[in-house]
Amino acid sequence: MxxxxxxxxSAAIASICCLGPFVLILLGLGSLGIGAAIGKYHWYFIAAALLLLTFAWGSYLKKKRACDLKACKMENKKITLFTLIISTLIVAIFVTLNIYTYVVQKDFTDKRTKAGLIETRTVVIPVEGMTCFTCELAVSSAIKKVKGVVTAKASAKEGKARVEYDPSKTSIEQLVEAINKTGYKASLIRNTNDINNGNEIKDF
Incomplete structure (x- = not known):
């Protein structure tokens, strides 16, 4: 090749694990759970993309070196180089987003706040399936569309979504439903294992 x-x-593979789920949600297919399933293997996609990109550059440099030795003209040299540079930038962007999600991004803190004169409540909901920045964006965007939500922030690193909302306009059940429609899994079920693992819904 x-x-x-x-x-x-390589650029397509690097982007599919992040953009794929988001595109499915925009198309109204998030509830199928395909995006969340893809997200589970996002590090494999990133590794495959880096490997292919390495082979791509190796192939280009090998051919260029051969042409330099034979003093021949390399076919489509500029187009190939431009394509490789753009592909490298795309892969770098998605690698950076993944590193930011799991290494740089700070954990959110749980605290009760007020939005203007409206008394609000804050809930932290466990969410399964989030693996990168775009997963967080998809979940946060879905929650913010619910009437009564003041702020919403999802964290793939924590596997949770923190939502500040007006309890007179919405409920935790509606928030969970909004998350589940994206294909990521949030649950109201509270059992002994969840509590022991710190995965229970916290509302305060």
Missing amino acids: KASKLGIL
Whole structure:
């Protein structure tokens, strides 16, 4: 396979684990759970993308070196180089997003707040299936569409969503329903294992 095609393939693989679930949600197919299933293997996608990109650059440099030795003109040299640079940037962006999600991003704190003169409540809901920045964005966006929600922030690292809401306009059940419609799994079930593992819904 040509270096340019390998580069394009690496960029596509790097982006599918993050953009794929988000696109499915925009198309109204989030509830199928395909995005969450893809997200479970996001590090494999990233590793495959980096491997393909390495092969792409190796193929390009090998061909360039051969042409330099033979003093021949390399076919589509500029186009191939441009494609590889763009592909590298795309892969780098998604690698950075994953690192930010799990390493740089700070954990959120649980605290009760007030939005203006409205008394609000804050709930922390366990969410399964989030693996990267776009997963967090999808979950947060879905929650914010619920009437009565003041703020919403999801964390793939924590596997939770923190929501500040007006209890007179919405309920935890509605928040959980909104999350589940994205294909990620939130639950109201409280059992001994959940409590022992710190995975219970916290409302305060």
